[in-house]
Amino acid sequence: DQQVKQNSPSLSVQEGRISILNCDYTNSMFDYFLWYKKYPAEGPTFLISISSIKDKNEDGRFTVLNKSAKHLSLHIVPSQPGDSAVYFCAASPGANAGNMLTFGGGTRLMVKP
């Protein structure tokens, strides 16, 4: 039973357009959410996070929205070819978040030049 789901295994977007990656979760105990980015043959790297009490967090071209019940989205604007990677959504019950991360299956983003 996957508690964190990324229902789109892949997404293709034109360079300069917006990429929207979605994440759904089922566990009501989760109150901290993160996105990690992974290039081939590398480990995941932390991208952006948000707590459940906020509905938006921005970091440059990356924005995470938390406006719907048990649903998150990561927006990348504008998308660049270097953004092509696998993006993992992760969730945590909060305290000592890093110890209790539950990851989704990932979405492979391809940004076409």
Place this chain on the structure above:
Amino acid sequence: NAGVTQTPKFRILKIGQSMTLQCTQDMNHNYMYWYRQDPGMGLKLIYYSVGAGITDKGEVPNGYNVSRSTTEDFPLRLELAAPSQTSVYFCASSSRMRLNTGELFFGEGSRLTVL
């Protein structure tokens, strides 16, 4: 800084063999983790450690053992390899400050195949 270093990067094992995946970090992080990633699946936590001498089970610990004798090193031991352990293994670490945000620093991964 090298960050988190894992060895080997690739390994093929026969069923029943044993091996140790090595992980070392040079960031003086107290918290270290082992995850496995199966195709199309998210990362699943195998074991973690909150400091030297302290380890605890994660979501999928069966078939694995760990030790944490130093702050820097966190090896993962497979005693009797099984095909179900074919996966990519990631070691990660975090500091106390980063832990609250969930930010982990990952190694490049070790791809293990059991035949």
